[in-house]
Amino acid sequence: MFRTVHGDASSADKATRKVGGVYVREPVFEVPVWWLAIRRFFGAFGLLGRKAIKHPVFSGLLVLAVVLRVSLGSSAFGWLLVGVLTALCCWAGLHWSSFERAVRFPIVSAWRRWWVYERRWHATMAVCGLAVLYGDLEYVPSLRQVRSTRFVDRVTVDMVSGQVPEQWENQAPALAHTFGALSCRVQVVKPRRIALEFMHADPLTSTIQADQLDGDDESHAADRMPVNLRALPLGVCADGQPWTLRLTTHVLIAGASDAGKGSVVWALLRALGPAIRAGYVAPWVLDPKGGMELSFGEPLFRRFEADSYEGMARMLEDAADLMDVRTRRLRGVARQHIPTPDEPLVLVVVDEMADLTAYCPDRAIRQRIASALSRLLSKGRAAAVHVVAALQDPRKDVLPFRDLFPVRICLRVTEASHVDMVLGDGARDRGATCDLIDPQLAGVGFVTMAGVREPVRVRAIYHSDRDIAAMVERFKPLVLQDAIPIQRSDEFDGKGVDTL
Numbered sequence: 001m002f003r004t005v006h007g008d009a010s011s012a013d014k015a016t017r018k019v020g021g022v023y024v025r026e027p028v029f030e031v032p033v034w035w036l037a038i039r040r041f042f043g044a045f046g047l048l049g050r051k052a053i054k055h056p057v058f059s060g061l062l063v064l065a066v067v068l069r070v071s072l073g074s075s076a077f078g079w080l081l082v083g084v085l086t087a088l089c090c091w092a093g094l095h096w097s098s099f100e101r102a103v104r105f106p107i108v109s110a111w112r113r114w115w116v117y118e119r120r121w122h123a124t125m126a127v128c129g130l131a132v133l134y135g136d137l138e139y140v141p142s143l144r145q146v147r148s149t150r151f152v153d154r155v156t157v158d159m160v161s162g163q164v165p166e167q168w169e170n171q172a173p174a175l176a177h178t179f180g181a182l183s184c185r186v187q188v189v190k191p192r193r194i195a196l197e198f199m200h201a202d203p204l205t206s207t208i209q210a211d212q213l214d215g216d217d218e219s220h221a222a223d224r225m226p227v228n229l230r231a232l233p234l235g236v237c238a239d240g241q242p243w244t245l246r247l248t249t250h251v252l253i254a255g256a257s258d259a260g261k262g263s264v265v266w267a268l269l270r271a272l273g274p275a276i277r278a279g280y281v282a283p284w285v286l287d288p289k290g291g292m293e294l295s296f297g298e299p300l301f302r303r304f305e306a307d308s309y310e311g312m313a314r315m316l317e318d319a320a321d322l323m324d325v326r327t328r329r330l331r332g333v334a335r336q337h338i339p340t341p342d343e344p345l346v347l348v349v350v351d352e353m354a355d356l357t358a359y360c361p362d363r364a365i366r367q368r369i370a371s372a373l374s375r376l377l378s379k380g381r382a383a384a385v386h387v388v389a390a391l392q393d394p395r396k397d398v399l400p401f402r403d404l405f406p407v408r409i410c411l412r413v414t415e416a417s418h419v420d421m422v423l424g425d426g427a428r429d430r431g432a433t434c435d436l437i438d439p440q441l442a443g444v445g446f447v448t449m450a451g452v453r454e455p456v457r458v459r460a461i462y463h464s465d466r467d468i469a470a471m472v473e474r475f476k477p478l479v480l481q482d483a484i485p486i487q488r489s490d491e492f493d494g495k496g497v498d499t500l
């Protein structure tokens, strides 16, 4: 292999290097200075050319500007520039979000790539032990792409051979500090490629207002579900993107007192608002805390029980029976019940689950509740009978069925051990530090999301009493349907139906 060596290094001693434990003396050629100058000159052109190809939009605009300047002359070109700037300002004023996506973010990305990352890349990789030495050559992970948004820089990196994402996860705090970010998260894009998400501003420190994510589209056709159950907007993720929930199964919301569990429930009810109004979703609500939290929303609910444990046990049994009836009807016909106004999705909302499963003083009722809940949680999904339960204490003796909730949201908890109980083993080690959430940040928590290895930090929309009153007025059902026909599962004979 030939290397360029300079000055003193051209002496025979310095041209000696160690390869695989053996010292090798390489040949040294004397090269005239004029040849080196020519090589440098053309080398610089080559570099420029490569940069131009790498950034085609920027180089295209530059070429266009030069061509226009030459063909139009300076004053016409000046007016053209003023026109373009005015058009950009109008665009920004009229539709800021599209302007940000198309103009601001690409410019910010290019700037941050150069100023924040590229300048310090090599040194940072070396200092953090992410550059690999092989023989006397140093292999540095290559920085492929930087995409900046308002809160996050997503830096795509090709790892060098022999590296695994865990090495980068171990260095994530050091990388965050070096590049001046609040945190760094490592995501695997594909084998050998990862994305580092540097959060440089936290969108979750301010309260998310009810109208901030108001994407309700009430112009849907009357003959289909007016909301997307696979992406119900509940709040904002730490990268500034909307936090959406897939309501195709049961959901557990865990968090200490005042952690903001109520705000998640209200955000969910609001996201379902158009479907509640049109009758596609029927909330059956149990508020064992005496109706303090959820009674405001009573006009939205098909059934509401806040006073008696007996009534709550009865409601859960009814839901389980309804589920059984639907399951029998679906057998051999379909694998999933499609909600309609006549056969709506039943959303069983329980404000404090421990009140029913652990603190209810009547043992017989507790057993009825446990039996109905375990039936619902093990089978309710296909029959579109979903349970959404809030819970303060996630220990197994308080909620023995917590593993039957496929979707789990963990807000602030009082003990580190609670995090893995809610989100699953290893969730806290992967970054879900729910026990460290600032008590001032009610509604902030972590969720696991499909396709993302690490738990995602989120904050729920906050609904004030006035927002809730407006929501109730806006989404109360158009037709008062106070009954869902139910056949008791133990009496099912395929004939008549009871009506509750």
Ligand SMILES: Nc1ncnc2c1ncn2[C@@H]1O[C@H](COP(=O)(O)OP(=O)(O)OP(=O)(O)O)[C@@H](O)[C@H]1O
Pocket (backbone or CB within 6 Å): 207, 208, 255, 256, 257, 258, 259, 260, 261, 262, 263, 264, 293, 392, 441, 442, 443, 444, 459, 460, 461, 462
């Ligand atoms: N998403 C949020 N954003 C901002 N503030 C919030 C949010 N959620 C709740 N809060 C604030 O925290 C307080 C407690 O919230 P909430 O009643 O929802 O908590 P909780 O977890 O249901 O408590 P508990 O279990 O004691 O009923 C609210 O009164 C409100 O002031």
